[in-house]
Amino acid sequence: MARNHHHSANSCKICAEEPLDELLAACRAAGLRRTHLLLRVLEVLQRQTAPVSIRELSTTRSIRDDCDPATLYRLLQRLETKGLVRRIGLHERAAHYTLRRGHHHDYVVCRECGDVALLDMACPAQKLEREVSRSTGFKNVDHELQFYGVCPKCGKKARN
């Protein structure tokens, strides 16, 4: 089961690409310092619609040179704590991160190659959060929904 990570994710028609300035403003407001690494990471996350792993970040050209893994982990933890990125589990070994964009997104993940595509549809779970909270007593409920399947590319390979 090789994981290629083409990231064919189509972009969302609703979420406009947030300018870097605004992201930085949000970071400052959250008490983060305007670091070289922060800048680079935001740039990458901004142009990526699919969730990105730390390994992928750390091998990105612009980041590769000046990047210690530990620092990267710490930065993304900070960003997540401040609510600026969302951490997502995709059944890969490694966690993945996305910017928190205008509205909630769900994903389809290929079981064969790990490719992730963004879903551009009304999320059916969001309206249930309240119901879940009511029925279980859990507070502050949000959710994570992923679909898993075999992407067209891998489907084709299998048929040969």
Next chain:
Amino acid sequence: MARNHHHSANSCKICAEEPLDELLAACRAAGLRRTHLLLRVLEVLQRQTAPVSIRELSTTRSIRDDCDPATLYRLLQRLETKGLVRRIGLHERAAHYTLRRGHHHDYVVCRECGDVALLDMACPAQKLEREVSRSTGFKNVDHELQFYGVCPKCGKKARN
């Protein structure tokens, strides 16, 4: 963020507890051998409604003695490949497993202590699988839906 794993999961009113015999029959049909470890693992999974991690399995009284972690991992991989258990990511470091019961289940996970509760409600994502397949070209689509929140116990602690 300590993870306690009380597993307060309430049981599902619909899924009857499957007799061990039937489980074993299914395993045999899948080509698995009736091993000591297999028996023990099935027993534990059967009485647990919440997903269980391999660590939890390996520290269960009945399993602890005769259990090498590598063997346990391999067994659960086999069981998953054969479609007998479901592997679930819960934002914990470790994967969790449940028996594939009568019908699909979703879960609420406590962000503080990691406690997992079973949700006994109609799953809103199941009917979307076809739609996702159609709109993305992914085949053989299923899904995983988890809600995250703060469980009553942890909510109380925070208020003190």
Next chain:
DNA sequence: TTAGATGCAAACGATTTGCGCGGAA
């Protein structure tokens, strides 16, 4: 008898942590 399971030990990959230094505010 034989393919499938196991135990042990070692490798691996993702993530975390401690500590002393450097840079943004």
Next chain:
DNA sequence: TTCCGCGCAAATCGTTTGCATCTAA
């Protein structure tokens, strides 16, 4: 000048793998 963030190195944890041995079928 003061913390926050950084780099480096080592530790930890979950998981995988190779290999010789064992055992259910």
